[in-house]
Amino acid sequence: MSLPSAEEARSMPIVTDDEVEARVAALIGSACRRQFWMLFIDGDDRQLPLIMPVADYPTSPAGGRAELLASRIKEIVDLADAAQVIFVWERRLAEASTQADRAWASALGDACRAEGVSVRAQLISHRSGVRWFPPDDYL
Template identity: 55%
Template sequence: MTKLNAEDATQLPIPTDDDVLERVAVLLEGAIRRQLWTLYLDEHDVQLPLIIPTAGYPHRPDEPTPEGTAAELLANRIAEIVHTAGAAAVVIAWERPGSPESTSADRGWARAFADACRERGVAVRAQLIVHDDGVRWFAPDDYL
């Protein structure tokens, strides 16, 4: 898939890992700045017409906020969106310039975020890294 318009995105399911990777790669070709992207899926693995970038998230997931840690705050916000949008799952794309290899900071965020989402009953379909040369999966050992 080389191009994707909004109508196609809301009609073509993305049920497999390869489909998820391809969809994110089409939407986010490579890293420009450090930010987080969330894509929401319905119960049939069809992308909802909602993609949210979040720039400037803290460098550490355990950074304190008035609502707990930074990871907990982010998971709270995403849980609210999941509930409001009627999503069944969320895809997380961690955009950051650099190599495709995950760093300890990448793994720390992915792990803390996965845990916080699990505690809130939010299904995380996938976590990916958007890097200088494209998109890659986090290895399961990186955050499970």
């Protein structure tokens, strides 16, 4: 999939898991640093023209970090009128998830549920590409 413009992305709904993964691969691709990305989706499954990277997030979600991040995400979701969020964990490691990946995905997913934020998907951007990060891997 080629990189869509903001206008093109807004007109192409992301309905299936394969479409989510293809969009993330086109926009973020293989990892080049450790950071966390958020893509926002509207009520018609279309990507909003807002993609947010978070560089240098804490190594652990402990101590209320996931809850604090989820409350900030809720504010953004409300301001952007988003219906769902896609999370991408970018790190220059192999495809397999790490304990830190699993801890963050689980804690942030739980914290978002508590805030009323619908998480459409979580993916990992690794040194060779992008892969789906299914809940079975971190719950």
